[in-house]
Amino acid sequence: MALQKRTMGANGEMRGRSPTQDAFRRLFRHRAATVGAIYVLLLVIVALFVDTTIPAAIFGGEARPLIAPKHFAEVSFFERDLPPGTPGFPLGTDYLGRDILSRTLYGTRVSLAVAIVAATVALIVGLTYGVISGFAPSGVDNAMMRFVDFLYGFPLLIFIILMQALFKAVSRRGATGFVGMMVGIDKALGGMFFLFVALGILNWIGMARLARGQTLSVKQKEYIESARALGASNLRIVFRHVLPNIIGPCIVSETLAIPGYILTEAFLSFIGLGVTPPTPSWGLMISETYQGLRTYPWETLIPGAALATTTLAFNFLGDGLRDAFDPRLRGT
């Protein structure tokens, strides 16, 4: 950003703050957003260190539970359906005697991984598509946008369901070659890999529209004109001048989309097309237990609370980011 705001420092010298710095100052003055950010940070720590997968991958050895008291699939026939507060099981056990606290903590991993990977894929694909479309000659631009309009009429969730059904069936049957490699990765990740693919492939449409609109408006600015007059190539203009100026709103909009990805993952796991059991996902935990709500309400309500607080934290953070990066939209 070339333009900087000038403010007078305490002892009279001029010092500059970039708009990004301004935005972060505004973000941390936003109390709810700060709380949301801290909660998200905690969730990330839990997701990374819920067991010792990462140290084990680097230094070798077995992955053992670290933050979680037990492994998520440790069943115990004589300790089924225990209420919260039972010694050894702070949040009780489910219908197979698995520790609910551990499963809820492990569930963070699936939710966050799916949300972050899907958001990143959507951001990269949508941004590329949108910027190309914004810079292309109007005929190409028109064709690219008609294609996006066309996809917009599709019932996306239904296609995600069908794709997941396809992926799961392929994975059950087993495959060879490239597909076999993907099935292998998916099995290693407990069924998360195909969720990344299905969610990422289909959710870039809104981002493409936003990125194209932003590109078109930035393209008219004088600094692009002057860069062009200085003989900068298209590629340089895109990377030096356009991308830095449009990335903010795009990241904000993708942050606001994250709760949607978390809920889609929970939805797919609920209807049995998400992660592979016994990998714990909050949606799967709810779907396994809601029929016993009358007798064992905690088995459903605890993963539900985890799901709701996580989406709440991301919503707070997204709102704060939007207010910070675009003060005109404050409070919307």
Add this chain to the structure above:
Amino acid sequence: MIQYLVRRLLWAIPVLLAIMVVTFFLARAIPGGPFDFRGDKQIPETIRKNLERKYGLDLPLHQQLGRWIWDAIRFDFGPSYASRSQTVTDILKRTFPISFQLGVLALLFALCIGIPMGTIAAVKQNTIVDYGATFAAILGVSMPTMVTGPLLMWVFALILGWLPAARWGTDYTQLYLGFFPNLLSGKFWLHAILPSLTLGLAYSASIARLTRASLLQVIREDYIRTAYAKGLPGRRTVILHGLRNSLIPVATVLGPMFAGIVTGSMIVEQIFGIAGMGKYFVTSVTNRDYPMIMGAVLLYSVLLVGANLLVDVSYAWLDPRIRYD
């Protein structure tokens, strides 16, 4: 306007065709067929071959696709493979009205809670009322139906015992013209409250947020100041002049929202044990029940396209400046 409508309807045809083609190939790409039973239910190879021939599954794919599209245009999807005594059209006729009632009631709940809440928050901007409403809205947006459903059921049906915990109040045999419930029956309403509230709550929250934001912008416009200057009472100004114009962004999201409600009903139907369409769709995917998948997807897509069209038409009504030529 008429020209615009015709153009939009014509545009819907390639979209729907493409949806059908993609659905067909996706459904077919899923390994395993509708008659691949395992274990005790396994049927001999020759019988399976005969069954597949009977339903035209042995034809080349492009012929099947052509037949399928031709049948679908006449809304005849043939028998469901999973329960061969009934056709897909029968199943849809029985289950779709119930899902539709659930969806419409949820949308009504959402509008009746969301718009007043957003209006009050905007009028009392930066007061404790506003902060409370805004917080409630963000909480509502964050609670998925699979959390609110069990929670509401647990509190109101199981602990307090005020409302029935499951099922829909009317059977498909009691529907007028096969579609409309008896609105005077108390049983219908008692059963309807919890599921439609569950489904509508999240949407009411986002409607409230949108209403508040756009009303705040509208209130600052010159014509509102003019209305005040003419001496109109405050409440009338806000509601008559402000609210109508601030509903345009709300109308924009109603199209996608309706689609979300229809698909979101899958979860609510499962939790509350309602025999709606969402449940059938999910089982049809796992059963490789191709006709049922095609029928349900087509119906969902028609609904989505129709909802988007309705939204675009409603702009012209809400904002007379918008003209479609």
